[in-house]
Amino acid sequence: MDPLSFFEAAHEAYRQAERAAGGPAERSLRVAGHTVHLRFAGPVLVRPMTRAFAHLVSGPAVEPGLTVHLWDSVSTGVPMPPPPWGSGAYGARGEVVSFLNERIHITYNVLACSLSLIDLERGLALYWIPETDPFPMSESAGPLRTVLYRWMRSRGLYLVHAAAVGRPDGGVLIAGRSGSGKSTVALACAGSRIGYAGDDHCLLEAGLSPSVYGVYATGRHHPVDAPRFPRLARYAGTIPPGEKALYFMNEIFPDKVLRSFPLRSVLVPRWAKGPGSSIHPAPRGAALRALAPSTLFQMPGAGTEDFGALAATVREAGAFYLDIGSDLEALPDLIAGHLDAPAGAFR
Amino acid sequence: MSGPRIFRINGPAVICEIIEGEAILVNRDNGHYFSVSGAGVDILRGLMSGGDPERITADLAVRREAPAARIESAVRDFLTELEKEKLIVRADGGNTPPLDPGQLPKVSGSKTPFEPPRLQKFTDVEDLLKLDPIHEVDKTGWPSPKAPPPSG
Numbered sequence: 460m461d462p463l464s465f466f467e468a469a470h471e472a473y474r475q476a477e478r479a480a481g482g483p484a485e486r487s488l489r490v491a492g493h494t495v496h497l498r499f500a501g502p503v504l505v506r507p508m509t510r511a512f513a514h515l516v517s518g519p520a521v522e523p524g525l526t527v528h529l530w531d532s533v534s535t536g537v538p539m540p541p542p543p544w545g546s547g548a549y550g551a552r553g554e555v556v557s558f559l560n561e562r563i564h565i566t567y568n569v570l571a572c573s574l575s576l577i578d579l580e581r582g583l584a585l586y587w588i589p590e591t592d593p594f595p596m597s598e599s600a601g602p603l604r605t606v607l608y609r610w611m612r613s614r615g616l617y618l619v620h621a622a623a624v625g626r627p628d629g630g631v632l633i634a635g636r637s638g639s640g641k642s643t644v645a646l647a648c649a650g651s652r653i654g655y656a657g658d659d660h661c662l663l664e665a666g667l668s669p670s671v672y673g674v675y676a677t678g679r680h681h682p683v684d685a686p687r688f689p690r691l692a693r694y695a696g697t698i699p700p701g702e703k704a705l706y707f708m709n710e711i712f713p714d715k716v717l718r719s720f721p722l723r724s725v726l727v728p729r730w731a732k733g734p735g736s737s738i739h740p741a742p743r744g745a746a747l748r749a750l751a752p753s754t755l756f757q758m759p760g761a762g763t764e765d766f767g768a769l770a771a772t773v774r775e776a777g778a779f780y781l782d783i784g785s786d787l788e789a790l791p792d793l794i795a796g797h798l799d800a801p802a803g804a805f806r
Numbered sequence: 807m808s809g810p811r812i813f814r815i816n817g818p819a820v821i822c823e824i825i826e827g828e829a830i831l832v833n834r835d836n837g838h839y840f841s842v843s844g845a846g847v848d849i850l851r852g853l854m855s856g857g858d859p860e861r862i863t864a865d866l867a868v869r870r871e872a873p874a875a876r877i878e879s880a881v882r883d884f885l886t887e888l889e890k891e892k893l894i895v896r897a898d899g900g901n902t903p904p905l906d907p908g909q910l911p912k913v914s915g916s917k918t919p920f921e922p923p924r925l926q927k928f929t930d931v932e933d934l935l936k937l938d939p940i941h942e943v944d945k946t947g948w949p950s951p952k953a954p955p956p957s958g
Binding site: 538539541542545546549551552567569572574589636742743744747748751752753755756757761762763766767769770773774 | 948
């Protein structure tokens, strides 16, 4: 069986699921100037798969750029056809290497047990998950990441592993591996005078005037870190054992969620001693080292093109170290002051 | 060094970008990334332009202030280090012509100081490629559910 044939078999399974569920539920999103249409076989997946980007919901588009069909097997009774490949076919990021070509990409998320397929030629994607109870928190926090990565990349936009905060007239990427402080900085800014565009992934448009587009208005932290974010305390809810607290900023601070901003600089977070935080110029190499590796290793198929786009972005934007002190409440003012600097100060 | 005398970047696994006098190499197969500085950047540029160590050494000797023997030794050792880290591989030199000194760049002005090549290795995100090994499938043919990794 070839990749397109399997895609068609999976698509037929979706159609069966839609009939079994009694008809579709639909949502349209406006993401970085593109319309993404979500068509659910039944109602079960709608909330968990749209809550993170509910702020991007728009009216239905006549011709969406990307259409995604989503279903689960428990509520619809329709399984995904068995894979025509063996367990050895998966790459390090879950991509089905042997079923990969220019048009069709298939990726299995082993933690969420979900399968994502995309036909780049038709702008059509499928998302399947066998069951939704419990629904993986990682999927709620960043739904359809693989699909959006693949499709947006074909449109010259790159899903990067970075937090993003700022103002409509300019903002920053906060780049670094997990544990480096980027989520801490973003969460410290949530609900403040600095707008929020994401704590883990956002879209980047490279070029002479790079731009950042917020996708997931979510934020997460370990339960033990709750006292560090007093503005979020009452929204944490019950946190399942072993999970992080998950916040939907589009529900908590809807006026503070940013859809996009021109990129002014890339901040590389470092933990500092003492209460005070500060921002200092950094070599652009340090910013690229903070931004590129985790992005490239997370996204299936990311390679030379992605690396080049990230490097081009860092060359155009400024690069700075953000030394994070224990007084997180001061971070929004510090970043606001950084953004108030003349544009030439960032080059 | 024995064997073909030409090297190339070990693509497609290894990809490279040079920015502000620093080269960053990413190995997509093992999750390691590297920072290269000093004359190492010149050496990498030379690899991307043909990969002939003799030409790379000669080019550096023309432009950098250091004894030729020191430069040659530094280039040789650095290429060995890059090869050990699987960042470069030996390539078929084909019909590479002998080095013609007349083709080397003419330097106007004085030479600049020779900074020894440096290679710094980072392994802090290699776990991103070790998170999801898929070995087992269930009766439906799909991978068996995995326990999430420890939160970190």
